[in-house]
Each structure stands twice: as structure tokens, then as C-alpha cells.
Amino acid sequence: MRFTIQRDRLVQSVQDVMKAVTSRTTIPILTGIKIVASDEGVALTGSDSDISIESFIPKTEEDEVIVNIEQPGSIVLQAKFFSEIVKKLPTDQVEIHVENHLQTVITSGKSQFNLNGIDADEYPHLPQIEEDNVFSIPTDLLKAMVRQTVFAVSTSETRPILTGVNWQIEGSALSCIATDSHRLALRKATIETESEASYNVVIPGKSLNELSKILDDHNDTIQIVITENQVLFKAKNLLFFSRLLEGNYPDTSRLIPNESKTDVVVTTKAFLQAIDRASLLAREGKNNVVKLSTVDDEVIEISSNSPEIGKVIEELPSISKEGEDLKISFSAKFMMDALKTLEGTEIKISFTGAMRPFIITPLNDDSILQLILPVRTY
Structure with missing residues (x-):
């Protein structure tokens, strides 16, 4: 694998996927960031098995070359060191290439780092999601709905279901509800959908907080796909997966x-x-x-x-x-x-x-x- 990339774009993507990386994982490879270089561009992935984030950097954007791929390939690098290194590199261009035995060389100007990589084939696959029922929501509305509800989730693990936000979807009506049993926050909105499917799921408050931090403030729409145990948020060049909480959310309408x-x-x-x-x-x-x-x-x-x-x-x-x-x-x-x-x-x-x-x-x-x-x- 060998490619050259604009440093600022690399830093931004690394910061995004780092929101899913934790040092407190029982799976050692998840302390790393997976990097895949293909003919289309470079994809970075971070995961803690609850949240997975993939950030894609295309080869060109608006006729500007962002990535130059010399040799496709993949590697997993220690997130803690890699993120610190890319932030402090001296020039606007960064070259990353993998040598024998997964040795990875990061070069920028006169600065060169050698990192020990891990075989990317060992990295867990992102959830495979059937995109049958997709609905869309403007980014700024999604961020507002998260802000107006997520603060009311419970911080206590005694009732894990209350640490999430209950999303109820009936046709084009979306309701988000959060409660810690001492207070409740409710926000309703209309969404764009082509299916009549209804959902009643609970998304961890932590996931929604991290998603909100990554999304830019603009009116682009975000596509949302819900399956039995996962939710996927698809923005431009970004995939954000979160597991759903198991169990039944209490019927709050009576309150x-x-x-x-x-x-x-x-x-x-x-x-x-x-x-x-x-x-x-x-x-x-x-x-x-x-x-x-x-x-x-x-x-x-x-x-x-x-x-x-x-x-x-x-x-x-x-x-x-x-x-x-x-x-x-x-x-x-x-x-x-x-x-x-x-x-x-x-x-x-x-x-x-x-x-x-x-x-x-x-x-x-x-x-x-x-x-x-x-x-x-x-």
C-alpha cells in the first residue's frame, strides 16, 4: 500500500473515526484504526463494537486532487499514536506506505515515522445492513433532535434501556423520547420516507452524542437505516453504525x-x-x-x-x-x-x-x- 494525501483531510477523518475508538476494549485490534486504500480513495474505520465509524476520503473533489493512490492495500495502525502523529506533521502532504512485515512508513517533509502495523484482515467487518427501508432527515434537524432529548437519558446502568433515546417511527412521523424516570424530553418531526414501515427502537445516548459531534451544521440530508439490532446513519463520505439497546422501552405516553x-x-x-x-x-x-x-x-x-x-x-x-x-x-x-x-x-x-x-x-x-x-x- 502506498498513497499520498492532503494532511488536513487525513486529520479530519482520523478525528471522526477516533470517536469510536476506546482503549477499554477486550479486542486488542479495536485500539487501532483500519486504513484501506482503493482506486476510489482512502477509507478509515474506527470501532468499539458498539459504535463503528467509517470516514471516506475520495481521490478528487470538485476537480481538486486529495489523494494519489500508487498502490492499493490496507493496514491497521495504533489509533493513539497515529492520531497524534498526523496532527503534528510538518507539511500539507503526507505519504503513507506499507513495507514488508506490515511496517508502515509515514513521511511528511523531512519527518518520517515508522509504525508497526497489524494485518487488516483481522479487523472485524462492519455490520452488513440490508437497505430496504431508508428514511431521510436534514442534518441540522437531526442535531437539534439529539440536543433536545439526549440530555435526559439515564446515566445509571441499573436500567440500561433508559440510557438510550426511544425512536418511534410511524409513516413519516418520528418521535424521539428520553427519560431517566425523574424527567422526560420529547421531540417530534416529519421525515422523508418511501416505506410505510414502523419502528420502535432505542439508540444509546452515547452513540447519538458522538454522531452529533461529527456531523457538520448544514442542510444536507442524512439517510437512516434501521435493522433488528443496528442503526446506520449515512452522510456524505461518512458511515456511522450503532448497536441498538435490547429490551422494551417503557410506555411514556401515560406519564x-x-x-x-x-x-x-x-x-x-x-x-x-x-x-x-x-x-x-x-x-x-x-x-x-x-x-x-x-x-x-x-x-x-x-x-x-x-x-x-x-x-x-x-x-x-x-x-x-x-x-x-x-x-x-x-x-x-x-x-x-x-x-x-x-x-x-x-x-x-x-x-x-x-x-x-x-x-x-x-x-x-x-x-x-x-x-x-x-x-x-x-
């Missing part, structure tokens, strides 16, 4: 109240800042609790009290209030996490009582919903 006793409309930014200030004293307490009370139809009160530190009270104008007066306590962190994902200048908070879950939605937008369970304070 979402469909009536309310008190509705408050507030300005998102002012409300977030007031919660943030109140949490300054709450943080020291054991569960970061802030209290909300309705004063009258135009004012709500945000307060927090830590006996050993002090207390804070702030009055905040509300745009409107309908229904009963209310006092409720909740986690400041959960509230701030939820508010940061909501798009829109005004939000409606619907309460069904001091000890019942309440929901937060942008005004006049039912595609996104955040639900929080209150905290008992005695």
Missing part, C-alpha cells in the same frame, strides 16, 4: 398529563436566568431544589433556601397565568437543562398539582415537550 390546573406563560430567557440565580444557593443543598410560587396573575416568585448558607427570593413577571394558585419545588438543574433546549422566546408551563409531573412547551409549538417530576420538600 404526560393531558390536562392542567395551572398554566403560566413566561419569557424563556428571564425565567432561565432567575432559576440560575436561585440555584446559586441551592447547589450546596443535597438536591439543588428551587421553589416556584404564583403570587398573582402577573407575578411568580422563584426562591431557594439553604439553612446553612442563606436564601434567595426573586419576583418575575409572568405574561399570563390561568387556573389555581400553586407552590411547587423542583430540581434547578433539571429545569435549566430543559429550558436550554427549548426554541422560542416564550414558554408555557402546565401544572396539574404540587406533586404531579409538569410540562414545559414553547408557546404555540407542540413538536417539543419537556416534563419534570417535582421534588417533595418537607
